[in-house]
Amino acid sequence: MSLPMLMLAAPSCEKSDEPDxxxxxxxxxxxxxxxxxxxxVRWEAVERAAHYEWEFNSTSGETTNHSxxxxxxxxxxSYTLRVRACPAAENKxxxxSEWSEITLTTGERRLEDxxxxxxxxxxxxxxxxxxxSTQTEETYYLRIxxxxxxxGRSDEEIRAADRAFFEEEARTLGFTLSEYLDLRLDKGTTVTTSGALSPNSAYCVYGYGMRNxxxxxxxxxxxxxxxLSNETPQIAITLGTIETTSVEASFAPQDGDIEYAALLRPAAAYLELGDEECLKKLVEELVKEGIDGTSLLKGDATRTFDMLTPDTEYLLFAFGYDAESxxxxxxxxxxxxxxxxxxxxLTVEITVEDITPETAQVAFIPSxxxxxxxxSVEPAHQFEGLTDEEFIARAVANAKASGLLSFYLTSGDEAYRQDLYPDMDYxxxxxxxxxxxxxxTTGLFRNEFRSGHLDVPELGIDIKVSNLTSDTATVTFTPTNDEAYYFSYVAPSAEFAGLDDDAMIEKALSLPGYALAFVDCGTLDFDAELSPGTEYTAIAFGYEHDxxxxxxxxLTFTxxxxxxxxxxxxxxxxxxxSDSADIHVIPADKQxxxxxxxxxxxxxxxxxxxxITRKMIDEAWYISLYIHYGILDEPFSGLQADTEYTYFIFGxxxxxxxRTTPVTSYRIRTAAQ
Structure with a gap:
């Protein structure tokens, strides 16, 4: 404690020998x-007082000031200050005066500090x-x-409810309040994990400084x-190659930063257990046996589990796990x-004969x-680059996804005429x-072939640009044959710089997320979003049978x-x-x-x-919901009346x-009620 305004000690007041x-x-x-x-503490000057004596917090002194x-x-x-006025020593x-006394209580320390x-x-x-906590000795209470x-509850109401809970639980456990709080309070930096919350529900984590x-x-x-919602798994598990004594599995958590346990168990002991019972049993096993580095994963991961017994049912488990807690x-x-x-x-001989642009005679002859x-007979590009095991796994998965797995199974000889697309590998x-x-039950047997060539009618495509602004344009594609299918797209010309026709087509097909969504027939008006001052290329070409x-x-335009x-x-x-507004955003860079x-x-x-950047990111409860691109119309509701808001935006x-750009801000004030 420092008392910068105090004077050096002087002789204390003494009573005069004069009568009365x-x-x-x-x-x-x-x-x-x-x-x-x-x-x-302040006071007005006392008439004929030469100085003032004070007593504070087991210390004393005097001052000629009035504060x-x-x-x-x-x-x-709480602190108590006593002050009295004293005359000059020679004035008998x-x-x-009598002592004046005042008690003041220092304020609460703000938790943000x-x-x-x-x-x-x-x-x-x-x-x-x-x-x-920035103060290593400062204890605090944290609750989820x-x-x-x-x-709707004030800070005081929440802390009062917490205090009542602490006292009741301490009594139940036979602890003093100090002993109990020694167990509940944290200091420094801690990571708290809670795994018993309800899906898709609102929660609040709060904390405040507290002594024991x-x-x-x-x-x-x-x-x-x-x-988050539990409609989709928090950690997706994808089975890869299943062998007699091993299995390959891939794990993809929704949150790529969490650590999670990936465990393999014989299915018999777990199949009849619900998810909560199963999770409790697995955690108990980990607490008892520990977890090795190969079973605790982070991010997308692929792991091979071996030592399996052939022809045996197993369960693969994955769940977020905090090894420390x-x-x-x-x-x-x-x-x-x-x-x-x-x-x-078993072996299967496969023959392909009488190949035309649209059909072929296919036969399967088992031993x-x-x-x-x-x-089956499928386009070869669906299985390009796959090993035999991956090929089989994809074929089975595709059949299961279609719901028609049994239609792909047979016994004995099969021979039939297969429909094909022209000029395609099968x-x-x-x-x-x-x-x-x-x-x-066997390896893969296959026969690769190509369908016959089919001449395609001539097709031309006229391209025009209208309604051109800095940010948008209408691009019209008009084919010479309204029944012919073609691919069309608009992209910055830089994407096609230096490419020949074949490379330009390959590049154009790779730009959209799903190329077939841009295949159409007849005249098409395409509404393009543009970045100002940028050269664009509208591209189109005939596209049939993939x-x-x-x-x-x-057509190039700027x-x-x-x-x-x-x-x-x-x-x-x-x-x-008074409680809502629509914000409209046009970024210069539409990508x-x-x-x-x-x-x-x-x-x-x-x-x-x-x-601003860090505060906004920290307050975003699910960050992908706040990330956009292109022209945006964003409605906001639940606002406070007659209140100023700022719309912040940055790359x-x-x-x-x-952050990749400076922060841009835009202010509005809601209407009064």
Whole structure:
């Protein structure tokens, strides 16, 4: 504690020897500014007082000033100051006044000064939260609570409910409050894992400073989040090659940053258990036996499990797991399979004859007429680059997905005329397969061939551009044959720089996420979004049976520049009411991913661009919902009436989690009620 305004000690007041001396009036003490670590007391000058004596916190002194200041105090603590007026030592006709006394309590320390709360991972049933205190000796309490238990309640109400809970639980456990809080309070940086939440539900994690005697030392900070839906698995499991003694499995968690357990168990002990019972049993096994490095994975991963018994049913499990707290924090993903049995000696001869552009005669001749086998003829590109095991796995998966697996199975000889597309590579294939056990019983037998050539009618495509602005254009594709199919697309000319016709066609087909969505016939008006001042190429070419049938037809055009070429975003609004607004965004770069949201202006006043970026990302409960590209119309509701909001927007790289442009802001004020 420092007392910078105090004077050096002087002789204390002494009573005069004169008869019937008069006492000075006692000073009237008034509280000045009080913070969490300091306090100030003031008083008016007392007539004929030469100085003032004070007593504070086991110390004493005197001053000629009319104020007292103390710093380096403890937050949330009461302090008492006593002050009296004293006459000059030579004035024997006056006595010191009575002591005046005032008690003040220092303020609570704000939690933001010592503690930050960051949500690391959210799943359907769990969350991981990092709490970090900048003062290593400052203890705090952290809790994850259903949102309806804290929403609408004041900080004082929440802390009072917590205090009642602490006292009741301490009594139940036979602890003193101090002993109990020693177990419940944290300090420094900790990661808290909870794995017993409800899917698609609102929660709040909150914390505040507290000592083990129950004294609250800070304001309360809250951070809200919502658990994910459990409609899709938190960790997808995909089976690869299944052998007699091994299986390959791939794991893809929704959150690529979590650690998760990937375990293989004989199915018999788990098949009848529900997910919750199964998860509890697996966690108990991990706590008892420990988990090795090969079973604790992170991100997309592929692992081979060996030491399997042939022709045996197994279960693959995956779930988010915090090895330190020994808790699961996602729901359970499981995949059942049966290890392969030893392959049979069945062989299948495949012949392909009388090949035309549209049909071929195909025959399958097995060595064992009673054995069941899988047979089909498919375009070869569906299996390009696959091993025999991968080929078989894909064929079975495609058949199962169609719901027609049994139609691909037969026994004895099969011969039929197969329909084909012209000028396409095909593969006729077969392998032994038992429907009852769903097991492959042989290797792969195949015969590759190409369908005959079919002349395609001549096709020309006229391309025109209309309604050209800096940001949009209508591109019209008009074919000379309205029944012929063609591919069309619009892309920056830089995508096609230096390419010949074949390479240009290959590049054009790779640009959309799904190329067949851009195959059509007849006249087509394509509404293109453009970046200002950019040269574009509209491209079209005949496309039939998954193959190009003409050379590419192209038209090059350039979008006008914006008036301010340095501008990154054009932002406007409409439909502004007391509780809602529509925000309209036109980015200069239509391909750029950007992060945006509407925030209370008061929450972001005075922040730097870096602080704005970090605060917005930290507050985004599921970040992909805030990332956009292209022209955007975004409605907002649930706003406060007569309140200023700021729409922040900046380029964002999802792979690196970094801002790629300066922050652009746009302010609105909602209407009054």
């Amino acid at each position: 001396p008069t006492a000075l009036k006692a000073p009237v003490l008034t509280a000045g500014e009080t913070t969490d670590t300091s306090l100030e 007292f200041f103390a710093s380096d105090l403890t937050p949330s603590t 006709s006056l006595l010191p 010592v503690l930050s709360i960051k949500i690391l991972h959210i799943s359907d049933i769990g969350v991981q939260v990092e709490s970090s 609570s259903p949102a309806d238990q804290v929403d 005697d129950g004294t609250v030392t800070s304001n309360l900070v809250r951070k809200s989040f919502r658990t 020994q808790q699961a924090f996602t729901s359970l993903s499981r995949k059942v399979f049966k290890s392969a049995r030893e392959l049979s000696e 064992d007429k009673n054995a069941t086998y899988f047979y 593969v006729a294939f077969a392998f032994g397969f038992e429907y009852g056990s769903m097991q492959v 193959m190009p049938t003409t050379k590419p037809f192209t 979008s006008p520049e914006w008036e301010d070429p340095s501008q990154l975003f054009k932002i406007s609004h409409s439909n502004l009411t 750029m991913r950007y992060f945006s949201d509407l925030k209370l202006s008061s929450d972001y006043e005075g922040l730097t661009e870096e602080e 964002y790289d999802s792979d690196t989690g970094t």
